[in-house]
Amino acid sequence: MTALLQVTHLARHYGALRAVEDVSFDLAPGEIRALIGPNGAGKSTLFKMLMGETRPTAGTVSFEGRRITGLRPAQICRRGVGRTFQITGTWPSMTVLENVQTACLAARRRTFSLMGYARRQEVAPARALLGIVGMAEQAERPAAVLAYGDLKRLELAxxxxxxPKLLLMDEPTAGMAATERADLMNTVTGIARDRGMTILFTEHDMDVVFAHAESVMVLDRGRLIAHDTPDAVRADPRVQAVYLGTGLDAAALDDA
Structure with missing residues (x-):
């Protein structure tokens, strides 16, 4: 099967600091993959390079066989790559519906100088998206009054x-209660399977990772040290050393 996303020898250096170093992987269409690692491992830097927010020091990123390295985030988005963030990015002064209408207008490259006119546009698609993420009943509420879990659902909409054909989710369940985390990820994986959408998400909650990811990659100090099924990654001594707290040294295990 042809890869949807191809990452080849990707690196990002800040002087002597190698935030990401020689990372290569492919993502297949429809795959749900988690990217894990300790704080400072380079996960967010890698995401920023995939989305064009940070220019790589070396390496390439290709999407559907076309190189996207060097493109701006808006250009990458138009190619079919979506993104959510650790800190939700919504418009608090707008209603839930208006937030999604605005996103729909942007996706179709339709801009209006008068919000009164814009409010009449993309209503049906926006309501449909809110229904998909379980937010239909809150359409007329201001985003500013939403609970945190609902903000995450709004951001997903x-x-x-x-x-998008590929959705990058950076810490999608951060700050949420356990039941909210499970509900959100059940929604995400259900949408992905219905649409054939590929998901790459970072996550610190191992229960979320092992319950929802079909495969798992592990970063340590900017390098990809493991990529396998959730069970195999859980049993990997290098992963246990750097992430699950065995106290062993991953570099020493590699040299053993």
Whole structure:
């Protein structure tokens, strides 16, 4: 099967600091993969390079066989890549519906100088997206009054407005209660399977990772040290050393 996303020898250096170093992997269409690692491992830096927010020091990123390295985030988004963030990015002064309408208008490259006119546009698609993420009943509420878990669902609806083929989710369940985390990820994986959408997400909650990811990659100090099934990654001594707290040294295990 042809890869949807191809990452080849990707690196990002800040002087002597090698935030990401020689990372290569492919993502297949429809795959749900987690990217894990301790704080400072380079996960967010890698995501920023995939989305064009940070220019790589070396390496390439290709999407559907076309190189996207060097493109701006908006250009990458238009190619079919969506993104959610650790800190939700919504418009608090707008209603839930208006937030998603705005995303739909942007996805279709339609801009209006008068918000009164814009409010009449993309209503049906926006309501449909809110229904998909379980937010239909809150459409008329201001985003500013939403609970944190609902903000995450709203952000998901906004990310889906462009009908992405690949969705990058950076810490999608951060700050949420256990039941909210499970509900959100069940929604995400259900949407992915219904649409054939590929998901790459970072996550610190191992229960979320092992319950929802079909495969798992592990970063340590900027390097990819493991990529396998959730069970195999859980049993990997290098992963246990750097992430699950055995106290062993991953570099020493590699040299053993």
């Amino acid at each position: 906004i990310a889906l407005a462009n009908d």
